[in-house]
Structure formats: structure tokens, C-alpha cells
Amino acid sequence: xxxxxxxxxxxxxxxxxxxxxxxxxxxxxxxxxxxxxxxxxxxxxxxxxxxxxxxxxxxxxxxxxxxxxxxxxxxxxxxxxxxxxxxxxxxxxxxxxxxxxxxxxxxxxxxxxxxxxxxxxxxxxxxxxxxxxxxxxxxxxxxxxxxxxxxxxxxxxxxxxxxxxxxxxxxxxxxxxxxxxxxxxxxxxxxxxxxxxxxxxxxxxxxxxxxxxxxxxxxxxxxxxxxxxxxxxxxxxxxxxxxxxxxxxxxxxxxxxxxxxxxxxxxxxxxxxxxxxxxxxxxxxxxxxxxxxxxxxxxxxxxxxxxxxxxxxxxxxxxxxxxxxxxxxxxxxxxxxxxxxxxxxxxxxxxxxxxxxxxxxxxxxxxxxxxxxxxxxxxxxxxxxxxxxxxxxxxxxxxxxxxxxxxxxxxxxx
Amino acid sequence: xxxxxxxxxxxxxxxxxxxxxxxxxxxxxxxxxxxxxxxxxxxxxxxxxxxxxxxxxxxxxxxxxxxxxxxxxxxxxxxxxxxxxxxxxxxxxxxxxxxxxxxxxxxxxxxxxxxxxxxxxxxxxxxxxxxxxxxxxxxxxxxxxxxxxxxxxxxxxxxxxxxxxxxxxxxxxx
Numbered sequence: 001x002x003x004x005x006x007x008x009x010x011x012x013x014x015x016x017x018x019x020x021x022x023x024x025x026x027x028x029x030x031x032x033x034x035x036x037x038x039x040x041x042x043x044x045x046x047x048x049x050x051x052x053x054x055x056x057x058x059x060x061x062x063x064x065x066x067x068x069x070x071x072x073x074x075x076x077x078x079x080x081x082x083x084x085x086x087x088x089x090x091x092x093x094x095x096x097x098x099x100x101x102x103x104x105x106x107x108x109x110x111x112x113x114x115x116x117x118x119x120x121x122x123x124x125x126x127x128x129x130x131x132x133x134x135x136x137x138x139x140x141x142x143x144x145x146x147x148x149x150x151x152x153x154x155x156x157x158x159x160x161x162x163x164x165x166x167x168x169x170x171x172x173x174x175x176x177x178x179x180x181x182x183x184x185x186x187x188x189x190x191x192x193x194x195x196x197x198x199x200x201x202x203x204x205x206x207x208x209x210x211x212x213x214x215x216x217x218x219x220x221x222x223x224x225x226x227x228x229x230x231x232x233x234x235x236x237x238x239x240x241x242x243x244x245x246x247x248x249x250x251x252x253x254x255x256x257x258x259x260x261x262x263x264x265x266x267x268x269x270x271x272x273x274x275x276x277x278x279x280x281x282x283x284x285x286x287x288x289x290x291x292x293x294x295x296x297x298x299x300x301x302x303x304x305x306x307x308x309x310x311x312x313x314x315x316x317x318x319x320x321x322x323x324x325x326x327x328x329x330x331x332x333x334x335x336x337x338x339x340x341x342x343x344x345x346x347x348x349x350x351x352x353x354x355x356x357x358x359x360x361x362x363x364x365x366x367x368x369x370x371x372x373x374x375x376x377x378x379x380x381x382x383x384x385x386x387x388x389x390x391x392x393x394x395x396x397x398x399x400x401x402x403x404x405x406x407x408x409x410x411x412x413x414x
Numbered sequence: 415x416x417x418x419x420x421x422x423x424x425x426x427x428x429x430x431x432x433x434x435x436x437x438x439x440x441x442x443x444x445x446x447x448x449x450x451x452x453x454x455x456x457x458x459x460x461x462x463x464x465x466x467x468x469x470x471x472x473x474x475x476x477x478x479x480x481x482x483x484x485x486x487x488x489x490x491x492x493x494x495x496x497x498x499x500x501x502x503x504x505x506x507x508x509x510x511x512x513x514x515x516x517x518x519x520x521x522x523x524x525x526x527x528x529x530x531x532x533x534x535x536x537x538x539x540x541x542x543x544x545x546x547x548x549x550x551x552x553x554x555x556x557x558x559x560x561x562x563x564x565x566x567x568x569x570x571x572x573x574x575x576x577x578x579x580x581x582x583x584x585x586x587x588x
Contacts, residue, residue, distance in 0.1 A: 004542035007524035012437050019432040022450050026428065026457045 097190035
């Protein structure tokens with residue numbers, strides 16, 4: 001036996017008791033879970049196949065009658081088979097309004113950035129033109145990421161795919177796969193007329209006006225979904241696409257609709273050259289170069305069901321510990337939060353674990369420059385020192401500052 | 415198939431493979447509690463598809479791969495990362511029942527192996543501990559045999575750096 005095996009065996013020790021425990025637990029839990037064995041699968045497959053044959057037979061009956069009719073009728077004329085390229089397509093010939101409809105999507109490989117959205121965390125829409133007839137959009141906000149695929153079919157835009165893809169890459173579709181996607185709903189249908197309905201949405205304006213953070217726009221198509229006391233509106237602009245959506249609720253006292261959430265366009269950037277298109281807010285903070293040599297850590301951990309709390313804290317200049325911090329930060333999504341959410345999380349600290357990492361210039365809490373708070377749900381938010389400097393925390397400079405801090409952590413670890 | 419026979423076979427599979435998979439899971443995740451949970455999940459999953467396998471020679475590979483995948487999922491999970499973060503900064507040593515068993519004899523080489531990052535640790539585990547061939551390791555980890563060889567070389571080099579005594583001589587002959 002080689003030395004590594006010998007030592008690892010010694011380290012691992014006797015596992016017989018653990019193995020018995022594992023087997024015991026498996027035998028208990030397996031009774032509780034549904035069993036789908038191959039034998040049962042075969043049984044169900046047989047039934048499905050039988051039903052399929054039945055359906056096929058039923059469908060064949062009218063065809064058989066037709067054939068009989070044809071036999072007694074006039075000679076069938078020779079028909080030309082359709083060109084091969086049209087056999088598997090789900091797209092009709094481009095409608096006369098194709099040129100108009102395609103303008104209701106952002107250009108290929110662009111990122112549209114929006115303010116507002118889920119918990120005011122902002123929204124990003126990445127657009128990819130998969131072909132002349134298919135557009136893929138990946139929409140992400142603080143609630144998650146969803147992939148949608150639209151088909152330009154005749155004179156309408158159809159939604160054909162919609163799935164959450166949190167943590168995953170967007171789907172790489174083949175045309176064959178896209179053509180097989182069923183229509184889920186109609187997004188828009190030209191020509192647009194007030195009163196046109198697409199499912200629960202009604203066209204209420206075809207040449208309206210809208211103001212967004214990006215700018216004021218005209219010739220706006222507005223669709224509305226109104227149910228009971230909630231009213232939602234989406235605003236579409238040629239050359240852009242969906243530039244704004246809002247949800248309002250009816251205030252019964254005043255009789256007015258009040259805004260519950262509002263999401264509107266900030267800017268559009270090329271995904272291939274995003275850095276060149278950054279458009280900083282005029283009030284953006286300038287990143288100051290900060291040098292530090294210490295990481296301090298402060299944690300409140302709920303240790304049992306009675307909500308007893310254990311405090312763990314300390315400061316270190318140990319590069320190994322710093323490296324382990326970097327590894328963890330790298331895996332977490334940075335979340336730029338609103339001040340409202342920040343306030344909510346501060347209240348939540350009383351009951352949940354949280355970690356605050358301070359970067360300082362001495363082994364103490366005295367000179368703190370940055371505060372990174374990591375929460376139980378794996379989301380962390382980044383704040384520069386002092387709440388007064390938060391400003392518009394959704395603006396890009398704060399994300400840039402986080403990246404700079406990470407770079408400094410990397411340097412420190414080296 | 416006779417349900418009693420299938421149940422008997424499943425119990426036999428568990429008897430044959432539990433300890434091996436437990437050791438493997440532990441060497442991956444370095445936590446007995448997590449390792450036990452992972453092996454439980456593997457067998458529960460296998461129970462659902464136990465009729466699928468006829469050839470016992472491929473069963474060990476199948477169970478091994480499933481265990482490795484679940485270990486890697488665990489190591490990516492927030493629950494695990496939070497533990498690492500806490501342990502990195504805690505002033506007090508948090509007592510856990512899952513610490514390495516401390517033996518009287520020096521286990522410097524084993525300690526060094528456990529300190530390796532996963533990419534290198536796993537090839538060492540499969541090559542020296544499981545005594546698999548390079549090709550077998552490549553199959554289990556779904557990487558090329560060249561990648562396995564490269565990682566083994568790098569892992570040995572890292573171990574040499576870490577070890578202070580001459581135990582690294584055991585690696586010289588490889």
C-alpha cells in the first residue's frame with residue numbers, strides 16, 4: 001500500500017458505524033419517496049403507445065373515406081411538393097409589416113439598462129438576433145433571470161419560449177429547435193389599432209408620448225392590462241422596443257391610479273464593447289485609491305432555534321484568510337441595492353446571520369474604508385464608508401468601486 | 415421483476431458500496447455530516463433507477479460519478495462557503511464534530527493532500543487512494559487522460575512544496 005493511501009486511511013478511520021447509519025436513513029427515506037422504476041415506465045409507455053395508435057386510427061378514417069371519394073371522383077392533379085427549406089419552418093412568409101415589427105426589438109448583442117424593476121434593483125435586457133425571424137432576450141433583475149424567445153411570424157410577434165435561467169447560460173438554439181417551439185402568446189400584431197387585443201393586453205395608444213430616463217420619445221405604442229384595481233402598461237418605441245413598463249393600483253379614496261412600480265430605459269450599450277459606452281451619472285463619485293493592509297470581520301450568527309446569537313469577530317492581515325475571502329466573494333453576485341432595501345436588511349440583521357468585512361489600515365475597526373455585508377441568502381451588498389455617500393446606489397460607479405476593492409484584495413493576497 | 419429480489423439486490427449494493435462512497439465523499443468535502451448526506455442522496459437516487467443496471471462492473475463507476483457530482487455541488491453551495499468564511503475569521507475555534515480525527519502518528523502527507531485545492535486533490539485521491547489508472551480517472555472525471563497526467567504532476571509538485579520531511583520521496587518514483 002502506498003504511503004498516501006496508508007495515511008488517508010488512517011485519517012479517515014473506521015467508517016462502519018457511519019455506513020450503517022447511512023443505510024438506515026436510506027431505508028427510512030426510500031419508503032417516503034415516489035418510486036419510478038423502469039418496469040413501471042414500460043407499463044406507462046405501453047399505455048401511451050396504445051392511445052397513440054388509437055388516435056392514429058381515428059385520424060386515418062376520414063383519410064380513407066377521402067381516398068375512396070377520390071377513386072370515384074376526377075383524376076387527382078399532379079401537385080408540386082413544397083421546397084425542402086419550407087418543410088420544417090414554423091414561420092410564414094414575412095408579412096408586409098415585417099420591417100415595422102423588427103423595429104420593436106433592440107439591436108443584436110446589446111444591453112438595455114433600466115431603472116426600477118423588482119425591488120428597485122434595476123433591470124438589464126440582453127438582446128440577440130438568432131435569425132431574421134427569431135429574437136432571444138435575457139432579462140435579469142434582482143428577482144432572477146429569464147430567457148425569452150420571440151418569433152416574427154407574418155404580421156405578428158409571438159412569444160415562443162420563456163424560462164428562468166438563474167445561474168445558467170442562455171440557450172444555444174438551432175433553427176430546427178426554434179421552429180418547433182409552440183406559440184405561447186402574441187406580443188404585438190400589425191397594423192396597430194386602438195382596441196386591438198393580445199390576450200389580456202389592449203392597445204390604448206398607437207402614437208403616444210413617453211418620458212424615460214433615457215429621454216422623451218414619441219410615436220409610442222402603448223398596451224394596457226387592466227384587472228380590478230390594478231393597471232399595467234407597456235410602452236413600445238420603434239428602433240428600441242419595450243422602453244417602459246409600469247404597474248399602478250387604484251387608490252379607492254382618491255379614485256386615482258398610483259404607481260406601484262415603474263421601470264424605464266436608462267441606456268443601450270453594445271455587449272461587445274460595453275466599457276466604451278458607459279455613461280456615468282453626472283453626480284458619480286470618483287473612486288479614490290485606498291490602500292489597506294487589514295481585513296476585519298464581524299459576524300452575528302444565530303446558533304440554534306431559540307435564536308441565541310454567537311458573535312464571531314476579529315481582524316487579520318493573514319493572506320491565506322484573505323484569499324479564502326476572495327474566493328467566496330468571487331462566487332457571489334454583487335447586488336446593488338436601494339436605500340429602502342438596505343434599511344430592510346439592517347432590520348433583518350437582528351434575526352439572521354450576517355457578515356461584515358471591513359478593509360482598514362490598522363488591525364482594528366478604527367479606520368474602516370469599505371463595508372461588504374453578506375447575508376444568509378448569499379447576496380451581499382457593497383457600501384463605501386458612511387451612509388451619506390451612498391447616493392444613487394444603483395449607478396455604475398459603485399459597481400466599479402466593488403471591482404476595484406476586489407482587485408485590491410487580490411493584490412493584498414499576493 | 416420480483417420486487418423482493420430487487421429489494422435484496424439494492425441492499426446488497428448498499429452493503430458493497432457505502433463505505434467506499436463515504437470515504438470518497440469525505441475526502442472531497444472534508445465534512446462527515448455533509449458526506450453522509452451526499453451518500454444517502456446517491457443511494458436514494460439509485461433506488462429510483464436500480465433496475466437500470468445489469469452489469470455490476472459499471473455500477474461502481476456510476477455511483478462514484480454521482481457521488482463526485484453531488485460533492486462538487488455541495489462545495490459550490492452557499493451553505494459550504496459560509497462555513498469557510500466563518501472558520502476563516504472566527505477568533506474562537508468552533509467545535510464541530512466533523513474535524514479530522516487526530517491520530518498519534520504523523521499524517522503529514524495526508525494533511526498536505528487535504529490542503530490541496532479540489533482540482534489537484536481529487537486526482538491524487540483517485541490515483542493513490544482509490545488506485546485507479548489514469549484512463550479510469552479520466553473516465554470518472556470526464557476529462558482527458560492528458561489533463562489527468564498534468565494535474566497529477568502539478569499536485570505532486572505542490573505536495574513537495576508543502577511537505578517538510580522526506581516523505582515526498584514516495585512521489586519521486588512516479
